[in-house]
Amino acid sequence: MTYTRCIRSCLVLLVFLLLFAAWVNPSGAAQDGQGNILIFWTENDRLKAVTLMTAQGRGNPVGIVAIPVYIRINEGEHHLTISETYARVGREGLTCRLEQLFQTPIGSYLAVDQSTLEKASCIFGPIIMEGRTTSLAEVFEGSYTEGEIEPQSEIRALAARLVEPKALIKAPQVMMILTTEVRTNLGYRSIWNIYRMVELQGPGVIHKRALTGRDFYVGNRKYRDVAPEAWARTLNDVT
Numbered sequence: 001m002t003y004t005r006c007i008r009s010c011l012v013l014l015v016f017l018l019l020f021a022a023w024v025n026p027s028g029a030a031q032d033g034q035g036n037i038l039i040f041w042t043e044n045d046r047l048k049a050v051t052l053m054t055a056q057g058r059g060n061p062v063g064i065v066a067i068p069v070y071i072r073i074n075e076g077e078h079h080l081t082i083s084e085t086y087a088r089v090g091r092e093g094l095t096c097r098l099e100q101l102f103q104t105p106i107g108s109y110l111a112v113d114q115s116t117l118e119k120a121s122c123i124f125g126p127i128i129m130e131g132r133t134t135s136l137a138e139v140f141e142g143s144y145t146e147g148e149i150e151p152q153s154e155i156r157a158l159a160a161r162l163v164e165p166k167a168l169i170k171a172p173q174v175m176m177i178l179t180t181e182v183r184t185n186l187g188y189r190s191i192w193n194i195y196r197m198v199e200l201q202g203p204g205v206i207h208k209r210a211l212t213g214r215d216f217y218v219g220n221r222k223y224r225d226v227a228p229e230a231w232a233r234t235l236n237d238v239t
Contacts (some may be wrong), residue, residue, distance in 0.1 A: 008019070008144065013092045016233070025170075033057055034204060035054055035056045035107075036052065036054050036104060036105065036107060036108065037052070037053045037054070037055070037106070037108040037109065037110060037186065038050060038051070038052055038053075038091075038098065038106055038107040038108070038109045038110070039052075039053060039096055039109075039110050039111075039112070039114070040086075040091060040109065040110070040111040040113070041052045041112055041114070041214075042111060042113050042114070042135040043114040044113070044114075044199050045081045045087070045114065046083070046087075047069055047082070047086040047087070048069070048114070049066075049067075050067045050069065050082060050086075051064060051065065051066055051067060052064070052065040052098070052102065052106070052235070052239065053065075053068060053199075054235065054239055056239060059151050061206065061207040061238060061239065062204065062206045062207070062238060063127070063207050063208075063209075063239045064207065064209070064238060065102075065207040065209055065210070065211065065234055065235055065238060066208065066209070066211065067082060067098070067206075067211055067212040067220075068210065068211065068224055069081060069082040069083040069086075070082070070084070070221075070222050070223055070224055071211060071225075071226055072215070072223050072225055073085060073097065073101065075097075076117065081223065082094070085097060088205065091109065091111065096134075100234050101228075101231040102231050102232055103231070103232045104235065107185075108184070108185055108186050109183075109184060109185060110183070110184040110186060111182070111184065112182055113149070113181070115181075116177060116181045116182060117136070117137060118137055119177060119181075120136060120177060121135045121136040121137035121138075123170055123173045123177075124136045124167070124170065127139070127158075127161055128161070129157060129158070129161075130157075139158060154217030170181075207238040208238065209238050211224075211226050211231065211234055212226070212230070212234075213225050213226035213228060213230065215225060
């Protein structure tokens with residue numbers, strides 16, 4: 001999966017958080033203090049993308065670190081990719097491993113399946129991106145344009161669309177999806193805080209980076225090795 005597609009996995013979180021937060025009552029929510037959030041994009045049992053989002057409070061950026069699923073990590077005597085690790089130990093096991101690599105606790109997660117994304121796309125209907133009419137699903141997959149896509153600009157543009165009144169009125173339908181299909185342990189307070197940060201500071205508050213390293217191929221399969229110190233450094237770059 002390319003870097004551009006990997007960074008798109010954060011769009012799912014923005015879609016659900018921005019709309020859902022506008023309809024919740026934050027005054028009755030408990031503080032959960034979970035500022036680091038893993039977003040999993042799956043298709044049935046297969047991991048398509050995983051992204052780390054960090055939101056440490058007002059005045060700080062909303063940081064996004066794309067984690068390409070073809071990155072290899074050391075698992076004892078073996079090297080497994082992120083996707084292979086997910087298949088072997090599941091969401092909780094991969095989260096523990098990423099906590100070690102990023103050298104930080106990750107207390108929250110949000111898991112969205114491809115089928116849920118397609119339903120959300122139907123709810124939103126047409127949206128305007130890059131001057132043309134497209135759909136949320138096409139934006140997420142990157143199929144709405146044949147030109148070069150700059151992920152940070154794309155994320156900010158989509159976030160701006162999602163705080164418009166015509167998008168917010170669709171929140172009840174999105175809430176139904178949240179409560180029935182999206183797996184998450186995010187509390188209302190965390191959701192509200194992220195929404196307010198984007199609403200008050202604008203989409204420019206979103207900062208992104210991808211984990212870079214040495215790419216190579218074995219046959220037709222792509223792999224990436226990331227230096228141990230690069231994990232924490234990349235996270236620091238967006239916070």
